[in-house]
Amino acid sequence: MEKLIFDIGSAGRRGYSLPKLDVPDADIKSLIPADLLRGKEADLPEVSELDCVRHFTRLSQLNYSVDTNFYPLGSCTMKYNPKINEKMAGLPQFTGLHPYQPETSVQGILEVLYETEEALCKICGMDAFTLQPAAGAHGELTGMLIVRAYHTSKGSPRKKVVIPDSAHGTNPASAALCGYEVVTVKSDKAGRIDLDALKAAMDNEVAVLMLTNPNTLGLFEKNVKEIADIVHKAGALLYLDGANLNALLGVARPGDMGFDVCHVNLHKTFSTPHGGGGPGSGPVGVKAHLAEFLPIPRIKQKRSKFSFDYDQKKSIGRVRAFYGNTGVIIRAYCYIRSLGSDGLKDATFEAVLNANYLKAKLKNDYQLAVDDEPCMHEFVLTGKDKKEFGVKTLDIAKRLLDYGFYAPTVYFPLIVEEAIMIEPTETESKETLDAFAETMIKIAAEARSNSSLLTGAPHITPVRRLDEVLAARELNLRWKKPGA
Amino acid sequence: MKYSPHTDKDKKEMLDVIGAASPEALFDAVPKEFRLQKLDLPEGISELELKKLIFEKTGKNYSTQKLDSFLGGGAYEHYIPQAVESIISRGEFLTAYTPYQAEASQGTLQAIYEYQSLICELTGMDVANASMYDGASALAEAVILSVRETGRNRVIFSSSLHPEYKQVIKTYLEGYKIEFVEIPHIGGLFDEAALKKEANDRSACVILQNPNFFGCVEKIDSIESICHSCGALLIACVNPVSLGILKTPGEYNADIAVGEGQPLGIPLSFGGPYLGLFAVKEKHMRKMPGRVAGMTKDIEGKRGFVLTMQAREQHIRREKATSNICSNEGLMALAACVHLSLLGKEGIKEVARQNALKSHYLKDKILKLSGFELMFDAPFFNEFVVKCGKETDKITGDLLKHGMIGGLPLGRFYADMKNCMLICVTETKSKEDLDKFAELLGKH
Amino acid sequence: MVDLEKLRFTKTHEWLRVEGSTGYVGITDHAQKEITDVVFVELPKIGKEVVKAGEAAVVESVKAAFSIYAPVSGKVVKANDAVGKDPSLVNKSPYEEGWFFAIEIKDRSEIDSLMTQKDYLEFIKTGAH
Incomplete structure (x- = not known):
């Protein structure tokens, strides 16, 4: 049993050093009034660097991981995470970039982001992508907000989201977070969506069908074309939960199957490490008719210069500060380029x-x-x-x-x-x-x-x-x- | 480069066991009309070529490691001890996932428990979760909590709240019928008199960013009492490093504390991945979003950790869940955990002190320059707004030529602040850097 | 000991014990076994108006959450803080110490629509739940 970090070390021990203060010292109370200052100090650990390194190294050894064990966690795509991608994303010319630096000083990263969007468009058969969502569920929320904005622009946001009973819990939770009522449709014996149940569930208050394809039983929804027709006939949109995209790369594209909007999980399909629960990245792709609703900022290219475009009147707005889990996106970019078509x-x-x-x-x-x-x-x-x-x-x-x-x-x-x-x-x-x-x-x-x-x-x-x-x-x- | 290990012989043997003639046969369920001939992407490349390709990209970036940057505004350059990176790079942490099988994930779970404890210590709150995506999305989730808990729909904040955070809460709450009340700041601070007028029995929460976007330290006590006297929840949005010296959300009785955890050992990385801090008073813990680790025992009575209070979450509650969050920022939480452990009781105070002292030193230097003045009188932590004699874009452009990234021009966020920049100073700047920056600024 | 014959039951496995104009509500022994170890009970606030078959409380196990529906309409007049503090009472003593809340019954005719113990036992035996 590894002790808690709080039970290691002793009073006064240090694991951190700073350069000696080289500006005039002063009592903080002379800069900030005393009633705005902390009373009780934080009981943080008092450990040496070695105490700390041993503690966390020993903790790490209590874990199973892809690097040490077979990890067949369904729906999570625990594939190998290439080491070179860690190295590349960890280059100081990436990690040292402040998000508010002048655009002229960050052309390299903008180019990587732009090319990643383009590659995802081609892989998914979509017309535009945003890289901002920080995880799959965050992508779902972004997708639902886009759906809502689309219907609102047509007059009404509509009320319902249809979701198969085999779906991940994030689907109904994302729909509800976006203010929609969730309608669950049954699956047939093969775990595929029941077309009759779907038809019965569709009406002009349905905003979108959220579908996972291949579904969570690992089967391709053979009737995806009929499904898309049923959904579109009711004026609704078709959303792909791309958790299972690893089954489709280079085989078939969601955009060709009739999906209007999808999210992909870079930490699943595109080999970025899962980090014990994140960070992930959940880019969202859309067909042209939804592109104007994507979150701001968008990345644009003019001649050979890249810049952010904040001027999107119909955009859903922002789903996070800054632009996305850039460090994760770089790893996915490396993966896509390494493997290629x-x-x-x-x-x-x-x-x-x-x-x-x-x-x-x-x-x-x-x-x-x-x-x-x-x-x-x-x-x-x-x-x-x-x-x-x-x-x-x-x-x-x-x-x-x-x-x-x-x-x-x-x-x-x-x-x-x-x-x-x-x-x-x-x-x-x-x-x-x-x-x-x-x-x-x-x-x-x-x-x-x-x-x-x-x-x-x-x-x-x-x-x-x-x-x-x-x-x-x-x-x-x-x-x-x-x-x- | 490919990472799959199969030889042609392997593949043949496997297909035989399956009873399939070719791999193609396994895709019969995909209708022919959707089958793709070839992905329109470049061919794959070797590791060596990849490195060259990436170096070509990084060659077009100018990082803060080369330039002296005075940018803050929600992302801060702090020194990160090497041990942080070394630990979070360990494959056992890096390549595991959410600890669904607790017995094979004790490392991750104990680290989450320690992280939760550290965040509680730092913020003075009772309970923290295992992390959110970033500060802005954590704030949005806090607002949702307040709306659900109070059954009210009025959300109040000051114009001194980070502009991007404002946008995020508005986006997140699109599906709720929310009345957002933005109170114009007064002298860089929350306008208490206006708050008193606006806060009422329909108010779900008051959002108090402290230090706020302008770096100013708010007069928290009076805001707290106005907020709570109308039954609204107080949401504190904090910079965790500032809590080395500043009063904690727990001390001023906030209901929820959120913040951007990036300053705790996470690189700038052009805006992500970062870390959403989320902590609450005990009475709100059942409404909290996200994963939570708890201590328990195994069948032999040995101490261990599991994910707990899971019935709040999407995989159980589905549309009734407190949030849709699944993957969080686990590895970033680990970085913060290691960073705070190394900083320790004294380090967190010292780094906060140095930030305050150095930023005040630079402020004094700049005030001596002609053509520059301090925009607000309020006390500040490590950022302050300077009003310049001309448009800041011209100044920052020139500074860049000298290898410096000036403060953040505020014109893009506030139309009336075209000549203002938000200058941030952390422990990473030496007196010499500060003198040089002031000298260059003085030439404008 | 509670006389189970005096209780009335719902198809969603709540029981109702009527004392004057007040109805005490809990879940059946069958239900607590299905739920397994109860780890948390979210009780309604006193004064809350509930309607027959409307959600009134939530009970959680480690792996699931279940809604508890009001057997009859009325106003919540009591909540059992003891199960709030020690949810295992729901497992240990579903018909006595493990009660959830009490309702000021609005319409006594609603009681008649509930099952008797005999009906309920038959109902769970046929597996119609």
Whole structure:
């Protein structure tokens, strides 16, 4: 067990140095009135640099990560994050740029941003992109605001957003945040949207259908053309949640399928690291008829000069300060340029190959959530047949940790009982997939023969199974100085 | 360059197991009419070529590492100890995701818990979340919290609130019927008399940026009492480094404290990724957006950490969630956690002191120049507004030729401030830098 | 001990205990088992007007949140602070200490539309929930 940083070090110890003050010293009270100053000092740690480095290094060693473990977290696209991209984004000529520097002094970064927008347009078949949203859900909010602005410009923002029951929770949450009522439509047995249910849900108060394609069961929405027709006929727009874009690079483009607006996740499809929960980046692309609603500022190019354009009368406004998670965008730019046209397509092909290979390896020992047909970049199993051994999906997930694998996404999508959602990504080798499949099969055998191995798992992780009920009932969300 | 490891032999063996003739066959579900022939992008390049390409781009940038910059306005150049970068670059932190499987994510979870604790210590608040996207979006989420909590729809702020933050809250709350009340600043400060008139029983919140966009330190106590006497929530929007010396939101009884966490060990990076700070008084914690880590025990009684209070969140509550946020700024929160740990109890005071002393030194120097005057009399932390004899764009253009980035010209934000610039001084500037800057400025 | 035969039940698994003009509301033993460990209960404010079948409270487990609907219309006159402080009471004692809130019943005829214990047991047995 690693101590808390607050319990390390001792009073007076320092891990930081500043140049000696070279301007005249003064009592701060002579500059700022005393009643505006802090009374109680902050109880921050008092550690040496080595204390600090050891502490956080040891903490890091308690994590599973892509660099150390297979991480088949469905819907999150935990592919390898190339090291060179870290180095390039970390160059001081990028990291040292202040967002308010004169445009003449930041032409290089503006060019990178501009070219990234262009590349995403080509990849997605869209006409314009904004790079501002900081994550997928932020992109969804931006997209919904664009949809709202579009309908408002036609007379009314409309009232409803239609979302399949298989969607990520962020979809309904984003729609609600934007003031819309959420209408849920059912999926059919294959997890695809039920066209009759969709038709029944559509009326002239529906602003948009938010669709994930491939859907969260890893299947392509074959009827996307009919879906687009139904939606457009009602005067509504079609939104793509691009969480699963890794299945489509160079294969098909959302813009060609009838999507009017989409977001993509640079931290999924375009290999930027997930950072233990972020930062991500969720650029939003639109067709020409929605371009005027994109957030400000837009980047424009005139002759060979790049600049920001704030003069967009119909823009939804700003969704954040400054321009976007630039550091993340540079990494994605490097990825797109490194792989190039054929490389991106190969990555998609191999991601789909890997998913289908794992599915084939596992389908005899685990039940597939839907009928057996080729999946895209991920697939979903159900652990419901393991319940007869007193084993839940959660137990299978925890047991995987004992074998050195991070667990797949579990209990999502909600429409699958005891769901296990597996996304291997293209950067995993056949050997890794074989080892994972063997382990999963072994766990299935353990479930039958010795279920306590699963229900008591994990056994060898830094901590055993943690009590979430205790955590939620007796909330302890911060350290407090003893006696304070 | 490709990163997938498959050889032709691997692929063949895998296709055989699948029972597919070719990879193409796996895409049968994609209708032919949508199948793309070829992406219209350049071909891939090697790592060496990539480096050359990127160096070509960086060659067209002039970074603050080469230039002396006096820019602030929501993004601040501070010295970041090397250990911060070294720790956050570790693959075990960098390439993990949101700690869904707690037992295999204790490093990330404990770091979040420590981060939450540090933010509470710094702000004087009770509970902090695991981060938001940036200061502006954190503020927007705080406003949403106040609207939901109070059931009211009037949102009050001063014109001295960061102009981009104003735009963001308006954009975020488009779907709510909100009455935004912007009170013109008076002498760079929140106009208390006007606030008294505007604050009423329909007011959901008062937003108090402190120090505000002009760098001025607000007279917080009177604003707090006006705000709370009408039952509105007080949202403090702070610069975390200033809290080394300035009164904390907890001390002046703010309900919610938000802020841009970038000054805590995060590079300028042309505006992102940054870090949205979000902390509340305990009574509001169930309405808080975002992830929260909590301490618990494992089945053997050993201490550990998990994500908790999750029923507020989108993956459970869907359209009834407190926010739609999923991915946050985890790695940036880790950077802030390491940075604050290194700064420590004394360091945070010292860096704040140096910022205040050096900025006041420069202010005094500039005031001695002819043609320049201080725009506002109010006390300030590390930024102040200077009124120049001519349009600031001309001055900044000239300064750039001398390797300096002057203050932020305010004309683009405030029509009546065409001759004004917001000058920021942090610990990164030596006396010599400040003297040189004043000297150059004096030539205008 | 509460006499379960005197309680009335909803299809959404709330129970109602009538004492004079006041109705006490909680969730059934069946419901608390389905929810698993209750970690938080969001109680209505006293004075809040609730309508029959309208959302009146929220109960949370670690992995889910459930709305609690008012069995009858009326004004909330009491809220059980004890479950606010110790949500595990909902699991330990769903019919007694684990009650949520009490309503000043507006229309007594609404009580008749609720199920008896026998009906409710039949209802959950047929799995129609």
